[in-house]
């Protein structure tokens with residue numbers, strides 16, 4: 077029997093029966109793991125408060141390959157996420173993205189930090205949900221080495237004007253004569269995404285229209301890369317705006 081102390085955030089809870097559940101946890105040390113949480117559905121179980129989606133804490137595990145939850149020390153329950161449908165959906169987009177893109181057991185520290193920080197923003201600043209989502213979609217792709225190429229043209233290095241989702245990056249007008257040209261504001265958002273950290277990006281002013289377009293393009297990009305229909309999740313979210 078081995079024991080592990082990990083820091084992480086619950087992505088999903090899957091009920092097995094009235095008492096027990098499986099948790100998918102994004103951990104700093106071990107990547108995304110599946111953990112058996114015996115008795116965690118029972119309200120008086122000491123594991124119960126740590127077994128909800130988006131709980132962030134220190135998890136004590138035992139086992140080898142099949143992990144069993146022994147103890148949870150909650151650092152932040154991100155309580156508002158479960159009280160507010162819009163915030164919950166935004167955080168669900170993050171968890172579904174991670175389930176789709178991150179193979180089990182593959183530790184990825186930058187992706188871990190980005191994910192926890194993004195969910196913390198949803199929890200604290202619901203007015204920044206769209207900006208933080210855009211940053212997450214771009215940053216998560218970068219953290220797994222699949223960042224869109226650009227914003228210079230992939231073929232010649234000139235200023236790119238077209239984001240070619242199929243080619244996975246930017247092209248200039250000569251190299252993508254049929255592409256849909258981005259506005260200066262949209263290009264600027266892509267420049268910021270490729271150079272700024274999360275907080276600096278959130279502190280920039282973004283008009284809703286260009287931001288929504290960049291978000292839709294990143295959604296298409298994700299659909300291509302990870303076969304996850306981000307844009308239909310976004311549509312659900314937009315009903316709250």
Ligand SMILES: [Zn+2]
Nearest residue numbers: 229232248251
């Ligand atoms: Zn070119």
